[in-house]
Amino acid sequence: MNERKMEKRAGYSLMLPALLVIGLVTIFPILYSVWMSLNDIRLTTNGFLMKFIGFSNYNVIFSSPVYWHSVWFTVYYAIVTVVAELVIGMMIALAINGIEKLKDVSLVVMLIPWSLITVISAQMWAYIYNGVYGVLNYILQVLHVIGAPVTWLGTSTSAVIAMMVADIWKTTPFVVIILLGGLQMLSKEYFEAAYMDGANRWQTFWSVTFPLLRSSIALAGLFRILQAFGIFDLPFVLTGGGPGTTTQSLAILGEQALFQNLHFGVGSAIAVSTVALVLISCLIFLSAFRSLVEGESA
């Protein structure tokens, strides 16, 4: 019993530094932001002038079709890109894990897109997608896929797809690294046993790899979903939310309210509502992947 107490104490003291840093830097701004969402705010030379108005800011956003469009866009955008990234990421991770040579090279190449600064890689894609001089149109024309140049970022459907491609290109490495980490922790004996049983590749994957990787997949999926819900840099540079408001994510909408229109209350309400939305989906997600939170040892 005494030993357990000691372990407990050790546990808290090991956790304390991390919690202190997080708490001091993030908790105050987050609570402040929640408080802001409940106020009518005017910026003055003495800082924010706040008047408590309850949930009025939420009324404003919930009654706005622009807001609901952003919610819908953000949600389906997140789901499509994250699923695509998980599938492609799994393929790449398995491929890298299965080879012996060129592992280092593959890893380095893979890290390129991810290590590019998002605001810059968005410029790169804008340049590639350019409707007049874009190299993508050139390649597709040479391959006879398209007849005339396409304005990728200029029509609703193609702009969404173009943005998704740029996003998947950029963030799949994130998924690969996590899955690769998970694969590295797996003992080769599992696979060998499966071969012995005469399982084919597909069966091995579903019966051995997938279950063992469950927590890595869940981790990658969870954090990618979180990031995808906050997507900002890419549409900000690539489409500016356009054409029209087609690619206006919640973060773009929030940024506009906060920093362009200086409606701090409404902007904070958008941010807080986003978090609430994500939190709900996370709880659903987590109840499906309980082990991720509870831990096997708990």
Added chain:
Amino acid sequence: MSSFVKKGMVLGAAVMTLGSLVAGCGAATNNTQQAADNKNANNTAATGNGPVDFSKASGSIVWAAPPITNNGLRKTLVDTFNKEHPNIKVTLQNQNTNTDTNRASLTTAIGGGATTPDVYMGDVVWPAQFAHSQLAMPLDKVLPADFWNRFANGLVDGAKYQGKVYAAPFFADTAFLFYRKDLLDKAGLPVPTSWEQVQKDAQTLQNKGLVKFGYVWQGASYEGLTCDFTEILADAGGKVLDSSGKPALDSPEAKKALSFMRGLITSKVSPAAEDTFKEPESMNVFNNGDAAFLRNWSYAWTSSQNPKDSKVVGKVGVTVLPTFGGGAGYSSVGGWDLFVNPHTKNVPATLAFIDWMTGKEAQTIMAKQFSEIPTNKDVQNDPNVKKVSPIFNIVSQTKFVSRPSQNPNYAQISQALYTNVNQALSGGISVDDALKKAQQAIQSSASSGGL
């Protein structure tokens, strides 16, 4: 699941307690900040309600400005000022060129109580919003009344909000029609003076295989589209907001303007990618020799004559924007102002800097060396300056239309306008629907500032 949620709530309560502690600290810092601000206010009060004497100003100040064209304009001005004012040292703080990013960093800093930058360069559409949020210091009290006489007509009015002046006009920007002299000569066409003619001439040149695109402008979903649309709307006889401040986009004029713009794309006079074009894209196409006509700001003249970037050096002509039916058309009022941070600790030095920057010497440097349009009346009319660029000779023929930036919710009004216009340009919705949606959105943002 239930224990899961319960645990979460227990910890949530703990976090709230911690949070309120931290928030307590936050409030304390707010108080000190307030005290500092009061001191500041006293400072200003000490200098009296009348004009501040800045003839003996000294000390260091920071000027925040985005790169104008990356040709060293800002540095030349700062260096010259510092040399002539040994007691004042101005440091340049580089700002982001994306206007939205620039505005976000300024609002965070000044809204958060920062004392620097002391003076910053801001868009001509900012005064109302920045005044409303007290991000800019009113300047009419601290500067002598005759200070404002140096500016060309109408410019100071654009920097006013509720009767006070919040910024000093720094340089003006006007849009023009740039055209390919060589192509018009080849086809035996005169320089067009009406939109109809621009469209027809463009088609003629395209059909003859002389050029790929007829006319390029700015149609992306951003502030620039508000400028382009406002101009054509004014040419058609319409307005974004009527005299009582209500949106007026349900008018036949608005329909004519937007239909014309969409028609440019459907008739292939403008490229299909037009709805993704900002200034750089349209400039590129023109500099590459792929367009016969270009609507752009005054910098386009210098850009098209720079052999490093342009293949059409010596082949370009410039004239005032046309209008429907012929004659001089409207240009949006563009340009940049100098604003003062209300928290600045050195009002005199800041004012001395603004005085010099809008004075003859700096404005002449700007016009002669960098061909920006001066706001200083005397410099604008200086025959030596007029020789520098053909633009300075025609700027007086242009008619001006202001964007409805007197409304503190202008940013939102403009968003409502350009997102819907852009949607129509892309063919995503019809012209009628776009105008109807813009009308509704502007209505709600102009009054309540809702979403």
Added chain:
Amino acid sequence: MIQSKSRKVFGYFVLLFFLLLIILPFYWMVVTSFKPNTEISVYPPTLLPTQWTFQHYTEAFTHFHFQVYIINSVIVSIVSTFLVLFFSSMAGFAVASLPIRNKTAIMIVLLVISMFPPIAIISPLYMLLRSLGWLNSYQALIVPYVAFNLPFAIWIMRNYFLQVPKALFEAAKVDGATVFQTFYRIYLPITTPGLFTASVFTFVAAWTEFFMALVFNSSDAMRTIPVGIALFSGQYDVPYGTIFAGSVVSVIPIFILVIIFRKWIVSGLTAGAVKG
């Protein structure tokens, strides 16, 4: 044998395909950074520069203070990464292996924090940093980067620690090791892949973060690469060549990072993880 060989060939094929897709856009960026301005917007585009130029690279370093931005980014990213590794490995170990209460709740709070859009809290954070007098300093970025990257790193480390068999912990206890000794001597060495993963994530996040860097460090001497490159543009021009040149240079440290950590990845692979 035959099956495993065909399996390998298939693996290489899949990999090659994806690596090609990954590399092509980057190739385009590199090539463009060597083209003179007049060649950057032409149609059809030239797949290799007809006239190679280094002007964009020299411009980035002479015209702009790119070397300053690089040094700042390196300092901020490396320090943030080390702090995150230090804090997250301890916390991750505690959450995974020690009997503390409210683990679930702690993890959920961490999740909520990592979810909050940075844009929403940038104003209060700015005021906080200003009252500390930290604006325009390395710690103005390091501290928030550590705080915002810690939750994810803790999750990663915790996941790795969870996969270490409980028996190891008990065995160490029998040998008389203290909790801390068990952590340093036994757990950390076998979870180096986890440390690698967490460090790469943190480094990249700090390396590429834009908005806080823009707002908190506004003086030119304290700017990081993302903010610096964004300033290459003029009011009305996007100098793709110079932007891409800066971007290509900014990828180099990542190459170095991976080459340094290579040994760790490989050792993680060959050790076949944990022998039960």
